[in-house]
Amino acid sequence: MLRIPLTILALFLALATAYAQDIQLGASIQLTGPEANIGRYYRDGYELAVDRINAQGGVKVGGQAHKLALKILDNQSDVNLCVRQYVQLVTQDKINLLLGSYASNYVLASSSVAEKYEVPMLQGGGASDQIFSRGYKYIFGLLPVASQYFGSTVDMMTRLNPAPKTVALLYADDAFDTAVAAGTRKDIAAAGLTAAIDERYSNNASDFSTLLARIKSARPDAVLVAGHETEVLNFIRQSKSLDVNAKLSAFTVGVQSADFRKSLGGDADYGYGMTPWLPLASAKDAAFGDAGKFAADYKARFGYEADYHGAAAAAVVQAFAKALEKAGSTDPKAVRNAIAKLDFESQYGRIRFSDTGQISLPQTVVQVQKGELVAVFGSNGFLVKPQYPTPEWKQR
Amino acid sequence: MMRAAIWAVVLAAAAAVPWLATPTVIQFGINALFLAALAQAWNIIGGYTGYPSFGNSVFYGLGSYGTAVAMVQFDWPFPVGLALGALIAVAFAVLLGLPVLRLRGHYFAIATLGLALVMTAIVSNLPIAGSNIGLVLPLHRGDALFYELALGLLAAATFTVAWIGKSRFGYALIAIREDEDAAGSIGVNTTLYKVAAFALAGFFSALVGGIHAYWITFIDPESSFDITINVKMIIMAVFGGPGSVLGPIVGALLLSGISEVLASEISTLAALFFGIVIVVAVVLMPRGLAHVARWFPAVGWRYFGANIRANKL
């Protein structure tokens, strides 16, 4: 009498447990507003990784295969909205794990949400030291420490011939670039170089003519600029039209992006930058094969070239997947502890976090040579001979 | 007596929300209450006195920074920080109000806009305020505190506006709004009343800023002195009905609701929609919802056409 309903109930229960819930990943990204041109790297990197992992069978948690689901909200480049959206993701949209936003000030603000609700947030968008100095347990970062950004560049400078002796250091006044400058100042002093100019400029500045006039007057051998893409673009264009020359010019952003190089044309040549990621076949990866294949897949799907922003974003998802598998559950605390113990190789490099939650990756110095990005200096010294010194504008 | 009882019930119901609703609703509520309080504050100087201030965001920002600097740099408790923020804002309102309130109309609006821009630039150069990097406040778990504070602040601001409407102070402000020169010639000390209204608006704006700063745990010059906050204040007060007691609250709740729904569903178009709403509202209902509510039942759809005919070139 009871056998049929019981069988049905048992079948139903069996099906219910067999039907695995999707694991919800959520992020609030700048898809519109002034930071949207970099924000899109994060949306696209997250999507690519989620789709690839799902295509390969999803994430195995405690013997069950789960698919990843992605919800992305547009914070319109508004920090306050970003924070509110993360709260919404955690409380209303029932997101299991948080993917970070772009830019240190957004990460600084939104990481408090992760800490408040005790949901882990993994991000590849904020590098400022401040993010990791508050003793928070639920925030992890895939971008190397800001203060070390120019470390390898300064190292390279000491090995060039003739070595630069004087440096001009310019930096925007936001969290990330100020942190870069603080570290670079120490590196410059340690290397025995002199900072002829050490100047902070306003975020989003469009006119560098006075600073460039000072540089021209002081004649430093090298110029280091920590800023944003639009600022670096204006800086380079205006240094050409004001005929300001230096033997070496290095930038934290801009030269790494193909769009940037294209919009400057030949003027981007000889410029140096740094990147924690390169699309090399030697960086093997379980989901994508290697970094080169990742870059090719990225370009094929989205129509523009990936840079370290997109690679970091994909790595965020990959790290979460690995942590979920290791934790064997979707419980936020368990996943958080698993993330802290991660150590694996990926297209983005070796993923392993310090006690404060930040990754440690060496920055490779790159140079734009004839429009292409070439890796010139790594942790083991010169990879390719850099085109040094930079010829004067009038002779190019 | 009945009305007071009804309001008491409404207030009690609103205060009970943190224990009844989901965290997202609470968060939306906090945000909407903040904006409503700001709109009420603007109402005092813009709606009743007729001086369209684009500088309330200065006081909001000063409140945020006063609270943040006190808590972060000196380790003082939150109430002390809040009081400091309010004090600084009122001081600035008096100091800056005296020269700036001598201007009228557009010039006053642009001058206050300029004040907001100068403040942003000055604060981004002050190391004690964290320069352009901003400050990170200590984390407080539990949104109920912020919700109740915001609700209490809105109630206080609304009571103040209601009192203004019936007091001599309020009559003086309205007289200034309607015809300042005439008011002056019959012996109203226009400077005193204007500056007092400015300071009162600044006081409430600063308190909102301070509570908001503690809630969101991170402030920087760009987001604290953001002109868009001021514009939102104005839109909500004007949309609801400037110079009325409940208009700003209605305007704020309605617009916040629409904006929040958009931001969570079709977020990319939300900002665009916000702009369109402003344009349409100013063209069709420049006197606010309160006015619509009173006249639409009598006049019908012709109300909107009449508005346009009255205001067009």
Add this chain to the structure above:
Amino acid sequence: MALFGQVLVNGILLGGLYALMALGLALVWGVLNIVNLAHGAFIMLGAYVAFYLFTLLHLDPILALPVAMAVLFALGYGVQRGILGLIIRGPMFNTLLITFGLDVVFTYLAQIAFSADFRTLNPGYAGANVLVAGVTLPLVNILAGGIAVALTVAVWLMLGYSRLGRAIRAASQNLTAARLYGVEPRSVYALTFGLGAGLAGAAGDLYGLVSQINPYIGATLTAKCFVISIIGGLDSALGVIAGGGILGIVEALTTLYIGPTYRDVVSFGLLVVVLIVRPSGLLGRTT
């Protein structure tokens, strides 16, 4: 000394472009009493017109000036007749609100249409410069400054001596009397607003040569234009040139002697101080 000279000249050249940017705003404000918070958006749109003409049709930005001006003129004319004209006799800050709303709409439509990526106008001569007495003068800055001054003088002449100019000035002084003389207010207002927008379009075209463009540059540019208009006074086109020059020099010297991050403190501080002390502007007539 060479450094000072270079910085000063940079400031003056930039000032010419600043003046052109502010001219449209000052004209509309001074004549129609409309404060257009969307002015920066017009500049941005002018820059995009020039960008697409350059990228798709290879039309040199200088030659594209008339086109950019015409397109923005049409837009401004339409906005005035279709939207602003409907609220103009209402409370004054309604124009502030509605132009703010329009600014938001234009910015986000631009983002949807053109994407958030920044663009540059890079004709072959973009990096060229001449060396005069130890001072390097970028060619595009000279061009931008020179064209800006020429356009400003043209507008000043038009306002002072042409029939349309007289109609515009009459309408601004006394609309009723002007109507008695046959001035049709709606078209005069729309023409003036359109002219203001057209000048903004030209400024945007030239701005694209010295800086990068993206949909969000409008807000900062509007703020700068306010400073220039207030300093120079709303009564005179020539005053705007002086205002632009003063701002350019002040910004350059502040950056040199005080620090780059203090530039906005000084320029907006100047705005507030001038408004308080002499609202008609440094060069305007005190009424």
